[in-house]
Amino acid sequence: MTLYILPKEQLPVFVDKLKADFRVVGPVKTETGFAFDDIKQAEQLKLDYPTTILPPKKYFLPQREVLFNYHTSINEKGARQIDTEPVFQDVQPTIIFGVHTCDMTGISLYDKVFLEGFKDEHYLARREQILIIGIECLKPCDDASFCKDMGTLTAPPVYDLHMTEVESRYLIDTGSEKGEELLQKYGEVKLATTDDIRDLSRTLSAKWPRFRHRLKMSRDQLPSLLTINYGAITWDHLGERCLACGSCTNVCPTCFCFDVQDELDINMQDGQRTRLWDSCQLHEFALVAGGHNFRESKASRIRHRFMRKGKYIHQVHDILGCTGCGRCERACLVNITIPGTLNALHDEMQLDANPAAG
Amino acid sequence: MLGTMTPLETTTTPRKYNGTSSIYLPTVATITNAYTETAMEKVFTVRLPGGENLNHNPGQFVMVSIPGVGEAPISVMSSPSRTGETFDLCIRKAGDLTGVLHDLVPGDQIGIRGPFGRGFPLEVFKGKDILVAPGGLGMAPARSLIDEILDNRDQYGRLIVLYGARNPAEILFRDTLREWRGRDDIDLLVTVDHPDESWVGHIGVITRLFPRVQINPFNTVGITIGPPIMYRFVIIEMLGKGLNPTQIWMSFERRMKCGVGKCGHCQVNHRYSCQDGPAWTYAEALAFEEAL
Structure with a gap:
């Protein structure tokens, strides 16, 4: 909405001021890479990080979340009694700093999933307290990225503030009134001049050639590519390699499926109903009482994951379920990649159309 | 009429929202009757607080839960025409939750969410x-x-x-x-x-x-x-x-x-x-x- 500038040396001051009133989280250096974590000192915040192991989805949907506490008892007549009390976990004013544009796309999908139809009050309570400060990606994270293919190189309208590093300053776009207030109250900012805006345009134009294409097709073709290739041999090949470990779905910024489990305290009366990240790659994900499993084979489960990413989620929510962040590729133990798979489907289709080419 | 078909309703239409503060929080209901139907199935009569009508369609289901054990979808057995202050569930002993359910007797409480889904039109x-x-x-x-x-x-x-x-x-x-x-x-x-x-x-x-x-x-x-x-x-x-x-x-x-x-x-x-x-x-x- 409005563009401001913040000199780079002012960033720690801005972060420190925010810390007084908010939990501030952002990318910090760890022993093995980068991760979103609480910012204890402003210097910890690394806005030029390549990627994180987990996306910031953990602040929107915790890996383990208590939905309600319960107490069970036996009354004087010997009947089982139930008391429940809902729990809204991790609800606190939070600022997520340095969110990449791909991960913002993931957050915009989460908002659709949890707030459309039945409203998920647990998600909503946290969401209302979260402010997102995005960072414009000026170079690819690494070779696993394919954000350019997936169209996530620019920020979706989910941010409260969005920062672009331009030489010695950040240009900050306000995406919401809350963001505007935040900047006015905590930041030493000035309105951007036409010179600033010209520099910004130059920076944004210069970044595109640095990102490479990895898909042999355009993302608009993915739903039809997957429809045509439902019976492709590629799925069987993947099923032979896949370990069904669920790493890919754990690190995915758009995976939101969950399991619900009851935990019981040692007194056998009190406990919590929890929800936990689940994975459609695990064997029991579609198993029903009586023993029928709707996705018995690994091939059918990995196909389901791709169908969701490239077709089903698009059918329901009108955005693709893959952001091109590359995390599943980095996490996969047997080197299954999304671009590699989609390209294999594309090649298989060419082969079907022209057998002589094989 | 040949070819008549109910269009798929979109997922953006909430069917029922029970007014509690969380869609995952069950309403505490009471079993008012239970009898053995076969070696594997029992029928339970369930009463919502205040005898509220379940207000369901044939083919819809409820989520039945016992805190500490778990929750599972169960089809409603009673017809809307025979649902007043109570409704019936016919439950097969098939796992942990249904195993514990089979031990319950009138007076015991269970959790109910729903009814959910599209029933028969x-x-x-x-x-x-x-x-x-x-x-x-x-x-x-x-x-x-x-x-x-x-x-x-x-x-x-x-x-x-x-x-x-x-x-x-x-x-x-x-x-x-x-x-x-x-x-x-x-x-x-x-x-x-x-x-x-x-x-x-x-x-x-x-x-x-x-x-x-x-x-x-x-x-x-x-x-x-x-x-x-x-x-x-x-x-x-x-x-x-x-x-x-x-x-x-x-x-x-x-x-x-x-x-x-x-x-x-x-x-x-x-x-x-x-x-x-x-x-x-x-x-x-x-x-x-x-x-x-």
Whole structure:
């Protein structure tokens, strides 16, 4: 909405001021890479990080979340009694700093999933307290990225503030009134001049050639590519390699499926109903009482994951379920990649159309 | 009318919201009656606080929970016409939750969420001949539909029930079946896969009953509810009777953890069975590779 500038040396001051009133989280250096974590000192915040192991989805949907506490008892007549009390976990004013544009796309999908139809009050309570400060990606994270293919190189309208590093300053776009207030109250900012805006345009134009294409097709073709290739041999090949470990779905910024489990305290009366990240790659994900499993084979489960990413989620929510962040590729133990798979489907289709080419 | 079909409602239409502060928080209900139906099934009568009407459609389900054990989707057995302050659930002992449920007695409390999903569209069924083909435990949700029709008998045409069970001991609602046999306004055929010495009825899988009935395919709706394996065979029989795919309804059993279209477990292609189902037409299912 409005563009401001913040000199780079002012960033720690801005972060420190925010810390007084908010939990501030952002990318910090760890022993093995980068991760979103609480910012204890402003210097910890690394806005030029390549990627994180987990996306910031953990602040929107915790890996383990208590939905309600319960107490069970036996009354004087010997009947089982139930008391429940809902729990809204991790609800606190939070600022997520340095969110990449791909991960913002993931957050915009989460908002659709949890707030459309039945409203998920647990998600909503946290969401209302979260402010997102995005960072414009000026170079690819690494070779696993394919954000350019997936169209996530620019920020979706989910941010409260969005920062672009331009030489010695950040240009900050306000995406919401809350963001505007935040900047006015905590930041030493000035309105951007036409010179600033010209520099910004130059920076944004210069970044595109640095990102490479990895898909042999355009993302608009993915739903039809997957429809045509439902019976492709590629799925069987993947099923032979896949370990069904669920790493890919754990690190995915758009995976939101969950399991619900009851935990019981040692007194056998009190406990919590929890929800936990689940994975459609695990064997029991579609198993029903009586023993029928709707996705018995690994091939059918990995196909389901791709169908969701490239077709089903698009059918329901009108955005693709893959952001091109590359995390599943980095996490996969047997080197299954999304671009590699989609390209294999594309090649298989060419082969079907022209057998002589094989 | 041939080809009439309820459009798939979008997932953006919440069906019922019980007014609590969390969609995952069950309403605490009380079991008011429980009796043993077969060696595997018990029927429980459940009362919501204040005797509130469940307000469901035949084919819809509720999420039943026992805190400390878990939660599972269970079809409602009672018809809307017989649901006042209480409703019935017919529950097979099949896992941890249902195992504990079978030990419960009147006075015990359980958690209820729902009803959820799209049930059978009675407004589409009205005025038509109804052919219901339940298999095994599918008789429980079928009861909801059959009783509803019997209680509003003049609004529907013929009622034909073809029921298949694995063996005589697993036949549900024997007293009720006997009563139906005595009525002129319902045609009932029952078969078992594995007869014992006492069995004098039809023998064989449910599809063996189809040649024994004649229907008017231009004004009939076929409904089948049962284990997943049964559908493809029953559907072939229904198509063979002249029904077209939009006239055939079925209920999809899937693993469900939330009931509200979030957790991802019950997905059938891009649809959630807990929201857009569990009742589907065969025409809808034909568009889904994952359906059958």
